[in-house]
Amino acid sequence: MNNVLVYCELSEQNRIADISLELCTKGRQLATQLQGRLQAVVLGHKVEGLEKQLYLYGVDEVFMADDERLAPYRTLPHFELLSAVIKEQHPDIVLFGATSVGRDMSPRIASYLRCGLTADCTTLEIGSHTDAKTKQTYENILLQMRPAFGGNIVATIVSPETRPQMATVREGVMKKEVLDATYKGSLTRIATDGRLDKADKAVRIISREIKEQSINIKPASIIVAGGYGMGSKENFQLLHQLADAIGGEVGATRAAIDAGFTESERQIGQTGVTVRPKLYIACGISGAIQHTAGMEESGKIISINTDPNAPINSIADITIVGDAVAIVPQLIACYNNNLK
Amino acid sequence: MRIIVLAKQVPDTRNVGANAMNPNGTINRAALPTVFNPEDLKALEMALRVKNQMPNTTVTVITMGPPRAEEIIRDARNRGADDGFVLSDARFAGSDTLATSYALAQAIRSAGDFDLVFCGRQAIDGDTAQVGPQIAEKLGLPQITYAEALESVSEQEIVIRRRLEQGVETVCAALPVLVTVTSAAPDCRYPHAHRLLRFAKTPVEVRNADDVQPDFARLGLAGSPTKVKKVDNVVLAHKDNVHLEPTEDNLNEMMKNLINEHII
Numbered sequence: 001m002n003n004v005l006v007y008c009e010l011s012e013q014n015r016i017a018d019i020s021l022e023l024c025t026k027g028r029q030l031a032t033q034l035q036g037r038l039q040a041v042v043l044g045h046k047v048e049g050l051e052k053q054l055y056l057y058g059v060d061e062v063f064m065a066d067d068e069r070l071a072p073y074r075t076l077p078h079f080e081l082l083s084a085v086i087k088e089q090h091p092d093i094v095l096f097g098a099t100s101v102g103r104d105m106s107p108r109i110a111s112y113l114r115c116g117l118t119a120d121c122t123t124l125e126i127g128s129h130t131d132a133k134t135k136q137t138y139e140n141i142l143l144q145m146r147p148a149f150g151g152n153i154v155a156t157i158v159s160p161e162t163r164p165q166m167a168t169v170r171e172g173v174m175k176k177e178v179l180d181a182t183y184k185g186s187l188t189r190i191a192t193d194g195r196l197d198k199a200d201k202a203v204r205i206i207s208r209e210i211k212e213q214s215i216n217i218k219p220a221s222i223i224v225a226g227g228y229g230m231g232s233k234e235n236f237q238l239l240h241q242l243a244d245a246i247g248g249e250v251g252a253t254r255a256a257i258d259a260g261f262t263e264s265e266r267q268i269g270q271t272g273v274t275v276r277p278k279l280y281i282a283c284g285i286s287g288a289i290q291h292t293a294g295m296e297e298s299g300k301i302i303s304i305n306t307d308p309n310a311p312i313n314s315i316a317d318i319t320i321v322g323d324a325v326a327i328v329p330q331l332i333a334c335y336n337n338n339l340k
Numbered sequence: 341m342r343i344i345v346l347a348k349q350v351p352d353t354r355n356v357g358a359n360a361m362n363p364n365g366t367i368n369r370a371a372l373p374t375v376f377n378p379e380d381l382k383a384l385e386m387a388l389r390v391k392n393q394m395p396n397t398t399v400t401v402i403t404m405g406p407p408r409a410e411e412i413i414r415d416a417r418n419r420g421a422d423d424g425f426v427l428s429d430a431r432f433a434g435s436d437t438l439a440t441s442y443a444l445a446q447a448i449r450s451a452g453d454f455d456l457v458f459c460g461r462q463a464i465d466g467d468t469a470q471v472g473p474q475i476a477e478k479l480g481l482p483q484i485t486y487a488e489a490l491e492s493v494s495e496q497e498i499v500i501r502r503r504l505e506q507g508v509e510t511v512c513a514a515l516p517v518l519v520t521v522t523s524a525a526p527d528c529r530y531p532h533a534h535r536l537l538r539f540a541k542t543p544v545e546v547r548n549a550d551d552v553q554p555d556f557a558r559l560g561l562a563g564s565p566t567k568v569k570k571v572d573n574v575v576l577a578h579k580d581n582v583h584l585e586p587t588e589d590n591l592n593e594m595m596k597n598l599i600n601e602h603i604i
């Protein structure tokens with residue numbers, strides 16, 4: 001069957017997580033291209049009604065289980081039910097978030113079904129593939145592009161022979177877009193009676209400490225990032241002004257955060273968050289590998305640095321050599337001029 | 341108690357030089373130094389901490405790779421592991437994570453009874469974080485991923501703190517269980533001089549595919565559902581770098597272009 005199935009995650013507020021809505025948006029496109037249906041699985045507790053949120057994104061069929069043993073997420077109870085739905089429905093494609101939940105669940109499912117799983121995809125397309133040795137051509141399969149080798153290469157991966165074709169995608173990589181406010185889907189309830197008893201016993205959650213996140217720069221499509229070269233907390237405010245003007249978020253290097261210029265939630269890099277905005281403006285950032293690891297897949301990179309030889313310039317599309325503290329206000333002025 | 345640690349020898353992708361890529365876009369492995377996969381060192385440390393708390397524990401390290409991966413076993417022994425072996429065979433070549441996890445699961449089975457399996461969350465070359473949970477499934481074990489601290493351990497169970505996007509969670513699992521360890525976990529202890537001397541002449545055992553009695557159809561390329569269709573070099577993508585003098589006109593032109601290209 002040509003169906004696409006999305007494994008939905010729940011946020012701490014018990015809503016469908018953004019990453020899952022992003023996957024539904026992508027899944028809808030793929031399902032339409034394959035002339036199949038879009039299916040979604042929701043496993044949790046007190047999830048009644050969440051199917052309506054999914055219909056807006058073009059989901060045709062929601063499979064839902066409601067049981068207190070399904071929340072918070074634990075591997076085996078979810079595995080028990082999800083693996084059964086996939087076996088029964090035979091979707092062509094299954095999508096997961098590349099989150100701590102999706103990366104915990106998807107490999108276990110792939111191992112159980114003995115199918116291919118591609119990690120951290122940045123692009124998913126339907127296309128054809130011809131095997132170099134056998135010359136056999138496969139039509140309408142999933143082409144999965146993913147960065148690998150520390151982000152130095154992008155590989156296109158296919159799983160032509162096995163079904164389902166499975167992939168994980170990071171948050172913020174795909175767009176989330178309501179399809180149709182009146183879209184009609186259907187709901188199928190999954191019975192849990194007797195099915196979770198064994199899985200429930202394996203791993204017990206003793207405690208959880210979840211921070212309410214007020215700053216989340218990951219989904220931003222434009223990021224104005226500042227480094228130690230911005231010089232002060234006051235100068236960092238200029239970055240906020242630019243970001244506000246052009247509709248972006250402010251990111252930072254560890255050196256800038258260590259110096260107290262801004263909040264630690266804004267750290268980008270190996271020990272911070274990974275971002276892939278359309279536009280990344282790096283102001284007073286040298287471009288240490290630990291920083292670039294978290295931003296090098298940005299669409300367009302502009303670097304503003306007093307040092308013409310700063311390493312960041314080698315991955316930038318545009319390099320402006322000069323004082324960021326003077327140039328940033330000029331950019332705001334130019335932007336406003338061009339809007340007129 | 342018996343603990344298995346899985347460790348991979350990886351090219352050091354954190355120190356990629358200009359010649360790391362062949363002109364045709366493939367990886368020039370010869371130009372890259374190899375290292376002990378960083379998170380696998382953390383997994384080894386967590387295993388050694390269990391050993392410190394539980395008398396009569398042996399820690400066995402298994403690595404799959406070319407014969408030179410014996411360096412991993414030597415390094416691990418010098419840091420405190422009891423023994424280990426390299427799983428090496430041309431018939432494993434081209435394995436994706438499914439085939440890799442199958443081969444490693446067979447190797448673990450061939451090594452006898454165990455109570456705990458520790459591996460890294462992710463290898464810095466393949467970067468998938470898939471092998472750990474896939475091995476857990478194959479061995480029928482529960483899994484604890486993203487472990488950052490060992491809270492306590494006994495003959496019956498283990499308590500682990502694990503990292504989530506927005507916080508931490510402490511879980512308890514009955515043994516046996518498989519644990520994948522993240523970079524937030526404590527660093528590995530250094531090699532001991534006296535262990536270096538003690539093991540200097542101890543050879544490293546190498547096992548091949550026959551030794552782990554696999555279904556050969558599930559190994560290597562044949563056992564790998566994923567195929568690499570093509571590889572593009574990202575380093576080249578940013579080649580045309582434009583230098584802009586920060587004049588009023590230039591900045592204005594740049595912002596105009598960004599607006600026209602619908603980037604902002």
Ligand SMILES: Cc1cc2nc3c(=O)[nH]c(=O)nc-3n(C[C@H](O)[C@H](O)[C@H](O)COP(=O)(O)OP(=O)(O)OC[C@H]3O[C@@H](n4cnc5c(N)ncnc54)[C@H](O)[C@@H]3O)c2cc1C
Pocket residue numbers: 226227228229230252253254255256267268269270271272283284285286287288289290291294304305306307310322323324325
């Ligand atoms: C294990 C580990 C993990 C790390 N993780 C991260 C991480 O996740 N994220 C991260 O960012 N870092 C991380 N780091 C730190 C990283 O190595 C660098 O130290 C850091 O990224 C440097 O920040 P910076 O570019 O702001 O500062 P610097 O390297 O000090 O660079 C400042 C730059 O500003 C320029 N400059 C100065 N004045 C001006 C001006 N007026 N206008 C324009 N330009 C100016 C300078 O020419 C220079 O290029 C990590 C380090 C380690 C060891």
Ligand SMILES: Cc1cc2nc3c(=O)[nH]c(=O)nc-3n(C[C@H](O)[C@H](O)[C@H](O)COP(=O)(O)OP(=O)(O)OC[C@H]3O[C@@H](n4cnc5c(N)ncnc54)[C@H](O)[C@@H]3O)c2cc1C
Pocket residue numbers: 117118119146148149153155157346347348349377379380383402403404405435436437438440444458459460461462463464465466467468469470471472566
């Ligand atoms: C560019 C590229 C992209 C790839 N993409 C995919 C993909 O999307 N899907 C896929 O299935 N395969 C993929 N592969 C193949 C994959 O890299 C190999 O199968 C690899 O052997 C295992 O995956 P990993 O490095 O991602 O390990 P991870 O799953 O990240 O490793 C997790 C842990 O498992 C243990 N481990 C892993 N390998 C070994 C080993 N050889 N010896 C001992 N312990 C080990 C370690 O403890 C490690 O920390 C890709 C390969 C390349 C070159």
